[in-house]
């Protein structure tokens with residue numbers, strides 16, 4: 008039932024305003040703020056009670072002890088880092104569409120209550136990022152090369168990273184490896200709150216440059232495919248994107264970061280094939296919907 012409803016819903020949303028979209032979803036969606044930048048607080052000393060630097064380091068090293076409030080705080084800092092490196096795209100209709108699409112998919116996942124935010128970064132590269140607590144970003148270059156099912160597959164992959172707290176695990180691995188300790192040493196004179204931000208951002212930069220654990224990537228692929236299907240999209244959207252990545256030239260700068268931070272696309276496709284088999288075939292074969300069609 009849901010599978011049919013969502014296609015009609017998104018078609019309706021394409022022409023409707025954010026409020027109408029909220030109504031179409033039975034009021035499930037919160038009012039959408041297309042200008043995400045205004046919702047991202049600038050990291051500051053006042054944004055959270057500052058634990059002593061050593062305390063935070065200990066906390067980051069043990070992600071199981073990080074409660075949801077702290078996770079959201081960490082996510083806001085890292086999201087600001089991502090938006091700081093690439094500006095948001097100016098197309099408000101596109102931002103609204105991606106935000107609505109992402110929120111719909113996130114509602115089918117294991118943490119629908121998080122304050123999810125989805126946005127398009129003004130960057131020609133082919134990439135997607137998530138930050139703890141429900142922040143998901145895709146680049147304009149990716150959106151331009153995807154149809155709706157492919158974009159849904161990518162968003163579902165990123166949503167799974169958030170739901171499974173993969174970034175917190177990666178931050179923890181970095182903290183245990185001593186990356187933060189070096190930062191503390193260079194911040195001896197800094198206030199504790201600034202040291203907190205500096206540690207987190209140093210760790211975050213490493214995580215976004217190196218990528219997540221390979222097993223976590225495979226998990227996000229597997230669960231992302233199932234999540235996209237549950238939200239009513241063709242489960243082959245994500246494999247279709249991976250085909251595109253697989254055929255990208257190794258020296259293509261637009262794909263460079265995706266290629267360096269993820270397991271080889273061929274390997275991801277093989278893992279997915281093993282996990283999916285033909286179980287999701289019944290949900291596939293839907294006609295491709297160009298994203299431009301949703302923005303009219």
Ligand SMILES: [Zn+2]
Nearest residue numbers: 164168224227
């Ligand atoms: Zn990933």
